[in-house]
Amino acid sequence: MxxxxxxxxxxxxxxxxxxxxxxxxxxxxxxxxxxxxxxxxxxxxxxxxxxxxxxxxxxxxxxxxxxxxxxxxxxxxxxxxxxxxxxxxxxxxxxxxxxxxxxxxxxxxxxxxxxxxxxxxxxxxxxxxxxxxxxxxxxxxxxxxxxxxxxxxxxxxxxxxxxxxxxxxxxxxxxxxxxxxxxxxxxxxxxxxxxIDDMLFTFMEKPVEMRAKVLSIRPYASRKYANDLAVKAVLELSKRPYFNKLEFAFYGDGQLFDRTVEPICNFENVTIHKGFISQEQIAALHKEYGIFLCPTRLDSQGVSMCEAMSSGLVPISTDITAIPEFVEHDVSGLLTKPESPIEIADAIERLYYNPDVFLRVSKQASQSIQDKCAxxxxxxxxxxxxxx
CATH class of the missing domain: 3.40.50.2000 (Glycogen Phosphorylase B;)
Known part of the structure; x- marks a missing residue:
């Protein structure tokens, strides 16, 4: 030295x-x-x-x-x-x-x-x-x-x-x-x-059809990310009449990955992608989906959620820890009670049946997070x- x-x-x-x-x-x-x-x-x-x-x-x-x-x-x-x-x-x-x-x-x-x-x-x-x-x-x-x-x-x-x-x-x-x-x-x-890199995670106005396309990009090394709740929400939605009109994509990796996503692997409208992806790949995926599924048990901010918001995805997260500082319920996203996969499913259902809510929240999600984190x-x- x-x-x-x-x-x-x-x-x-x-x-x-x-x-x-x-x-x-x-x-x-x-x-x-x-x-x-x-x-x-x-x-x-x-x-x-x-x-x-x-x-x-x-x-x-x-x-x-x-x-x-x-x-x-x-x-x-x-x-x-x-x-x-x-x-x-x-x-x-x-x-x-x-x-x-x-x-x-x-x-x-x-x-x-x-x-x-x-x-x-x-x-x-x-x-x-x-x-x-x-x-x-x-x-x-x-x-x-x-x-x-x-x-x-x-x-x-x-x-x-x-x-x-x-x-x-x-x-x-x-x-x-x-x-x-x-x-x-x-x-x-x-x-x-x-x-948040707002030059990479740029806002693109979402067509209403994207309210049926749900994206999850999360680590699976810890239960704090509550991926098990996201999976249970999909299982709940599978009982509802419009389920086949929805599309889900789960990206991630970690010791809990295989076990967590196993219950939803056989659904034709659920795709599973094991492995880490680059920031550029994440930004590209953001342009193909309308909802970002990110429940949590502990977050000091939720950076991946904020990146998705910047891109115009509607976040569905949990009304817990620091999340409400970055997502205002029904304004820049939808927040659910902790440990409630049924509320997560209900939030997805609300966006499905209310395209006006989806479009409004999508725009406000991007603007609000760029005002805070650009x-x-x-x-x-x-x-x-x-x-x-």
Whole structure:
């Protein structure tokens, strides 16, 4: 790491736990999209990926972004160059902050709070119901990792030792999860949602026929995405007279995929696509469907839902956690009660029988989410705290 040279001063560094690589395209891609937007505004950005797996310091370039990878020791050496104006952190942990304290504690820090790094273990209780082994494992972590991480966050939110600004992506998550679980306030904080690429997820006015075309693109690694409720909604709709006039497409992958979608595999109007797809492929699919099916059990924003809204799909989600900050029921989407596949089915039925509602909500979904999350809106607010 000593051989690193920097030709220009006035740089910013992002410290994170993962970043896209030509062999790992999906590692925190949303951070990369931010970096490209910052570069477009003239900022010089370095990325340091801190992870114990990278025993040897290394550097690569990903789409004109210089990315460094290494351990805590390498991070200290990296920061000792003292060429950065600020540190921007995504998925913070104590190791990252300790390295800053020991090298340049006066360096201003901006920390984005995304989710698991500031949640108590029980927030994801629904992930540990599969077996006694999974429950036992998380209970062991509850006494070790979660206690240590939340104790660190309690200190980090309050400390005067460092110049830190916190960015929360939703008011609900800030107040009901991040601060609640850390048992303290993050006084120096702002709320800025994750950015949605409105140049990729462009609005296309939907013909009324698309109200019968339902799309689901979700991970299947966790029960938080409530894909089981979406499947149960299809099963409920299969009992209704117009079912064969509907069309469903389920895209996704993860350990729960096969088991979750198995009950609907034999319906002729349901197509199943196992595997991850690119942002460009997702945007293309958005133009073929009218409804985005995205129930949830826990979301700090729901980025895939917001992307679909930007494209003009009508989201059907759950009136829970942060979702109501991004979807207003009957205005920019339809919200259902938690754990209610019948209400999900009823929402699809309502759009089927009321094309005027479908067209109205489709337009309002796109406009409302672009007002909140478009690139110009979010990046402008982030640059105000980065450069300011």
């Amino acid at each position: 000593n051989e690193l040279t920097f030709s220009e001063k006035d740089r910013y560094v992002i410290i994170t736990n993962a970043y896209p690589h030509e062999k790992q395209l999906y590692r925190n891609g949303f951070i990369h999209r931010r970096v490209k937007a910052y570069q477009a505004e003239g900022l010089r950005i370095d990325v340091f990926v801190l992870h114990p797996a990278y025993k040897k310091a290394e550097k690569y370039i990903y789409e004109d972004v210089p990315v460094y990878r290494g351990t805590e020791q390498h991070l200290r050496m990296f920061l000792n160059h003292n060429v950065h104006k600020k540190v921007l952190i995504h998925f913070v942990n104590s190791t990252m902050v300790q390295a800053i304290k020991e090298t340049n504690k006066d360096l201003p820090i901006i920390t984005w709070i995304h989710g698991f790094e500031t949640e108590a273990w029980h927030r994801r209780w629904f992930n540990f119901l599969e077996s006694a082994e999974s429950l036992r494992k998380i209970l062991e972590m509850a006494d070790d990792y979660y206690v240590a991480q939340l104790s660190f966050m309690n200190w980090f939110y309050q400390t005067n030792e460092l110049d830190t600004t916190f960015v929360h992506i939703s008011k609900w998550f800030k107040e009901h999860i991040a601060e609640c679980d850390a048992r303290t306030k993050s006084e120096n904080s702002v709320i800025i949602p994750n950015v 690139v110009d809106v979010v990046i402008k607010r982030e640059l105000e705290i980065i450069v300011g």
